[in-house]
Structures are given as structure tokens and as C-alpha cells.
Amino acid sequence: MSLIQPFAGLRPAPGRAAEVAAPPYDVMNAAEARRMVEGRPWSFLHISRPEVDLPEGTDPYAPAVYARARENLERMLAEGLLLRDPAPRYYVYRLTMGAHRQIGLVASASVAAYDAERIKKHEFTRPVKEDDRVRQIEALNAQTGPVFLVYRATPAIDDLLTEVGATPAEVDLTAADGVRHELWTLADTARIAHLTAAFEALDALYIADGHHRAAAASRVAAARRASGTASGDGFLSVIFPHDQMQILDYNRVVRDLHGLDVDAFMNRLSVAFAIEGSPVPVRPEKPAEFGMYLAGHWYRLTLDPGRIPHDDPVARLDVSLLQDNLIGPILGIKDPRRDERIDFVGGIRGLEGLVKRVDAGEMAVAFSLYPTGMRDLMAVADAGEVMPPKSTWFEPKLADGLVSHILD
Template sequence: MADLQPFRGVRPAEALGQTLCTPPYDVVSTAEARAYADGNPRSFFHVSRPEIGLPPGTDEHSEPVYAQGRRNLERFFAEGWLRQDDEACFYLYRQRMGAHVQTGVVALARVDEYDQGLIRKHELTRPDKEDDRTRHIDTLGGNDEPVFLTYRAVPSIGALMEEGMRSSPQYDFTTEDGIGHTFWRVNGSLNTRLTAAFHEVPMLYIADGHHRSAAASRVHSLRSQRGESGGHSRFLAVVFPHDQMRILAYNRVVKDLNGLSPEAFLARLGERFEVTRGQSKTQDRAHQFGMYLEGAWYQLTARPGSFGATPTEELDVSILQNNVLGALLGIRDPRKDERIQFVGGIRGTEELERLVDSGAWRVAFSLPPTSLEQLMTIADAGEIMPPKSTWFEPKLRSGLVLHLF
């Protein structure tokens, strides 16, 4: 049972929705966040990336940074840029990216459902990133960015969401990347009906936000140990039906060929793949990969027997990792190895060509996108995907609504 709860959201004044809201904290660097917020004291990056207001070179994981985020949040309240709703409710959040449209319910999910595996994960977390989000959330006293959840679509929930979108939205704007964002409050008895409808959903799945959910669990434990009451037993989430979700490829570039010449590397690849020169740069067929090397594109098709039969072993990111990145290029731990970089599919194969042609990277690989069904199957099996297996688009905008304890 998915136990989702309405809440008194903290939101921008309606005239400030587009001015205040920003991309998520983890898709930009400090320098990019500083440039984005330049000249805009209302930019939510002052809360989500508070190091931008401190001298350049400040350690973004130092105590003054977390304290600065809390001060900035208090300033946003004092200036009237953020306000808390009088009544608890759900919210609806629709995103439009070209022809693609997805709509989710903004709600509070239960930490203990995450702890018990009823909110299922498919990735491992990095301790340093988990530590950072734990300190950030604990110091702020709330969730400033939501976890991106999904569920197997239920028609009755879709009908209730359509009903909620008939009212006038609180925000409706298009951001600089061409993505439309529309946001509604859910009114009256529709909140009760949505709560009951989600009770029929057996499982929720983390699509994006593993570090934020892990941090929410740790903050709940810390605050409980300190004897603090409040809303830390729940965390902020946007919950989308699986049939509206869009996953793009998550591509890779590597700095060197691990001592192999291009000719030797191609020969070794031929032991595990059918290698064809000059085929398509992008791949949408399972177990096929594009490779850019020495100014040319190749198509790699995995040979039968080169991968296992478990849900994780059949993933294309696993096939590439086990047969190429690890076995031939010596990248055993892609989470830590500085010889590899991950490139979101939103940047296109032109970005792979640019990186390799610059001389900073030697070879690039384009992959088919992972499917939502694969993600849920792996999560249900209790297995873990390799790092950087999924790139969800569009990204949730930060600052549209917060949950304070």
C-alpha cells in the first residue's frame, strides 16, 4: 500500500514561480549555479546550492555552507518570496517537453515504507553524497527538493488527476530549456479520494533521488534520537505513473584505451561483439551500442553468450561494463574511476563526438535507454543497477514546493 499524505506546502508567491525556481542542485556545478543565479537574489540556488553566496573556493560541504542555506531560506520567508499554504493538500505537477507530457502527484511519502522496501530502489548511493544531503536537509529543517517516484499506472488515479487539473493552476511557465511547468493545488474531497486511490498501489519505485531518500531516512533517525517531533517521518516526493515516464540513454566517454592500440582494441572487441563500421550513432535496439573512435562511428552488437540471464546482467549498461569498460579498459569501479565520464542522452551524440575530438577523451559509447519495466523488474528482484543506468527527462524544477518539518 502506498501511504501518501497531503501537506502544507511552502511555495513561491505566485508571481515569482519562474523567477525563483531552478534546475535540481545535482545537475549543475557550483560555477554554473553561481552564473545562473547572478543578479537574481530570488534564485532558489541560494537555498539548494548556498555556496554560491560565499567566496569562490569555499568547500561546498563545509558547515558555513549548510548554515548559509538555512539563513537564505529564512530570508526567502522574511521577504515574502516563499509562503506556507494554510491547509494541507496534494499538488499536481505537469511537465511538457515537446510532444512528451507527464503529470505527477506531489505528496509526502513515508520514511518507514522506504526503510521496509515498500518504496523500492535500484541504485547504490555514494557515502559522500548521502552525507551531504543528510546535513543539508537536517540544517534546513525540511526537504527542499523532491524525490522522483513512479508506480505502475492505475486508471482511477489518472482520472482523479484529470479532475484536479480542471481548476486554474498556481503556476504555468516555460523555462529557458523550452520545458513547460504547470502546477495545481488539489482542493476539497479530491485529496481524500487520491489518498484512498494510492492505497491500492502496492509499490512505489525511486526513479531519481536515491541520495535524497537515503538522507531523509537518516535525518528521521537522527531527529528521533534527539527526541525531536515533527514531520521528519515523511519526505517530499513527486509520484508519476510509469507509462508517462521518459528515460533517455546515459552514454559514456573514456580517456584512454588502457594501453591498447585502436587496432588491438577493435580486435579484442570482436571477440565479444559483432563490430560494424559506419552504422547509426544512436541505438534503440537492445544489446547494440554505438562507439566513436578515431573520428569514426562503429556499431557493436553483443554476441550470444557474452552476458548472463538475470535482470541486471541483461541490462545494456551491464553488458558494456562487463565486456568493455571492465574487461578491456580496466574500469572496475565506474563510480570512482576518473578515466570515465557519463554523458546524459539529452546532450546527443554530438557531445560525444565533441569530447573525443577535443583530445581529452579517447573513445565514446552510446547506449540504448533502459526501460521503466527493466527498472521495476530489477527493483522487485532486489537487484542493483550499475551506476548511471538511467537519465530521466524532463527534470523536476526545484523551488516549486518545499516540505518543512
């Protein structure tokens, strides 16, 4: 199988996309999902978060949840809200968030390429999350949440996507968060062949977001091959050029100072960091620079350059530098994946999200970070390494429901 293939997508009927489209299933909690479906009987959340239609407190991994997802999908099909395209094709998808724009391709990415690490990972996955996606795919016989992939920008692909994006979109909607979603179908056989060949010429694709969805697709495909069912060898993906990605900061808040008072903590910091008070909130302007909010005051921390291991793609990341020089040795948090004393705040919430949690007494100290670069992510993946937890926060988010992938 080629790196990518066209597929016959399942999509909202003409004029119904705004009723169907929903945020990704994993960016809200159950209570938020319930509020989002109020007055929206055709929201895709009824498929991606079907517990919204079951009693509050329902275990989201209960068999009844996956059964309800299937029922809701069948209802939307029966009512004509979702229609399947008659033949395989690609789709062009553009996101606009304020002044930021990115345009990519919706395609079926090769499970074999993922298994062979030609589609590269940079995160660990959790079994419970993988199992959830496997059950969802099997219940629906479809992939409804796209894996967010990235390719190294290349004119053979970029120019064609830009050309398509200059024409009127088939779907054009602005979501409640202000993000504009546009979608074009690409059924022309010559263009399809051009894109398939252009992607096949690439060395690799990179997972930006959706590691659990990709891993689940691989497991489903392996199970179906073992049972003699020749389906499920591709997974739903949206693929963007690396130079159009917008990665926001992913900041940290810590519950206490690990037994230190403020003066002792600051003294410990001064061993590895230059510390400068700031009258305004600190948004770091370069790597190895951090903002810190402590006891009602902002500080700018600059790490001693001699502590930066430039030849190690993981250890040189800002999230690693903060962990290895401050959060671990000073605050005593050795495993940020599991330690409940630390939490993570996406940059979309702004620096005020950090101040709020410290001023409320919930947390003792907050740190703002310079965003991880796309080239850093690809360098980690190319090295076969894994990034620390909560290293990247991509914006804008893809919508669920605009295109789904039925497993033939």
C-alpha cells in the first residue's frame, strides 16, 4: 500500500455540516460535552462522545457507550444527515484561526507504513486509551477521529493544495470558538495520482496529534488480517506541511515548593538560572528562557547555557530543560506523567490561566515555556525517541464529523 490512499468518505449531507461538526472528542470532559450537545441533536459528539445520551456518571468505557455510538451513527445515516461519497477521493481541508492559516490533505494513511515506522511517533500511548479507540472503531466499523499528521513541506504537494484552496469551498463553516473550517473534495484522477506519488516520494510522515488513534487503527488492522478480513489497512488522517503548523506553549503548575520556603526556593533556582523580576507576565521569547509566577510576582528565568545538551534532541527541549534543572531536582517531581503534584496548562488558556490557579491557592508556582518547534518534534521522531509528556499544544484543532472513514 502507498503511504496514503484516497477513500470514499462519509460526510455531512450538503448544507448540514454546521449541524454535525464538533470539536475533537478528547478536548472536553463529560460535563462539557453534555453542554455542547444541548439543542444540537445532530452534533457528531453523539457518536464520538455517546455517553452524553446516557445517564450522568456512566462509565465512558462501558459496552453500552459503544453500542450507543453505533445506534447514533445508524440514526444519522437513516435520517440522511451523513452520506458516503460514491468513489474514493482525497479532501483538502483548511483551518483559519485569526491570522493563522494551514491547508492540508485528508487521506487514508497506511497502517503498514505506521507499523514500519515510516509514519513516525514521538509519544508513548496508554493502554486504556488505545483500548477505547479500538472498541470505538470496531463498534462503528469506521474511524471518526482523524490522526493529525505532518509532512516536510514540498512544492509538489503544497502548490496543488494552494491551487485547490483558491477555489470556492464545498464546506465553509465557523465553529463556536471562531475557527473557520473549509473543505474541498478532490475527485480528479490526475490530481489524485499526482498527490499519491508525491507523498510516496517522501521519506516519512510525522504524528503531531492522535497517537492513540493511530495505534488503535494498527491493532484493528492486525486483528482483521489474523481473522482473514481484508479491511482496515488505512487510517483516517489529515496531513499538513510542517511549516504551517502552529504549536503553542504547554505550561506547568506545581502544587507546592517541596518543603522549601520562597527564599530557599529562589536560592536553589539561582544555581542554574539567572533570575530577573518582571512587572508584567512573562511569555518567553526564546528557548531556554522561562516565565515563573510565584507569590504574586512574575520572574524571567534564563538557564545557564552550559546546561543545554545541544546534541540530544530530547534533552535540549525546553520541557526537558525545565524538568531536568528545576522540576525534578528542586521540586522533587521525578515522573511528571504520574505525579499528582504537577499539572499542565495549554497555551490557548493564556498566561492568565497560570495566574488564576496560583492566586486561588490551588498551586504554589507556575512556569511558562517557549513553544516546542516543529523541527524539534521531527528530530525527536527521526531519532526514534519519545518526547516528555505535554510537550506540544497544537492549534487550531481539527473538527470531528466533517469526514469519516468506513472500513470496507
